């Protein structure tokens with residue numbers, strides 16, 4: 001209930017700088033051109049960027065133009081430590097403006113933020129898949145990091161599910177929310193220090209072998225911070241013998 005009301009009451013100001021956003025325009029996806037842009041940091045400063053973000057409906061815009069442009073693009077090719085190293089794909093490095101959007105999505109009922117964020121996830125995943133060579137590589141299945149059922153009931157939705165489902169829809173990929181489940185409640189990683197984060201999520205996930213075996217799996221979450229949650233998901237997936245595992249998040253830390 002609360003999240004529904006909060007979404008409706010979103011005041012139409014930039015989440016990062018409080019500047020008023022312009023009136024609603026056409027549907028966001030209606031503004032997308034047929035093709036995908038060249039993958040480069042310069043993309044973020046092109047007219048295309050403005051053409052995509054300009055017509056967003058106010059509740060989905062979440063940031064003003066200047067704050068969108070303040071986000072730092074993340075380069076492809078990053079790998080999450082572990083054995084084996086896991087390709088970690090993100091459109092952005094995590095910074096103050098992006099954190100405001102993620103907090104809105106997770107803690108203030110701001111489900112509308114999943115719309116533009118999913119577009120960027122789709123953009124980055126597409127860029128990654130094309131860079132991987134494409135030919136012969138199977139399409140991945142998108143799997144959200146699950147919430148424990150009590151937290152899901154509290155929040156009313158899982159933000160990782162919103163992101164994974166929309167991203168899969170944009171790219172025409174399979175979406176499988178049941179491939180991973182959280183077997184016990186964990187404390188919010190954001191409230192813990194480094195070593196505690198590892199212990200907190202270790203063994204907290206189980207995978208469904210039938211959904212994973214022989215598949216290329218992309219695990220989707222909002223942010224990659226220390227990576228412990230993702231590594232715990234990977235540890236649950238590996239015994240199910242997936243063909244490959246990659247992780248996809250809206251933002252990642254710049255220090256790894």
Ligand SMILES: [Zn+2]
Pocket residue numbers: 014015016017018019063064065066067068
């Ligand atoms: Zn702003």
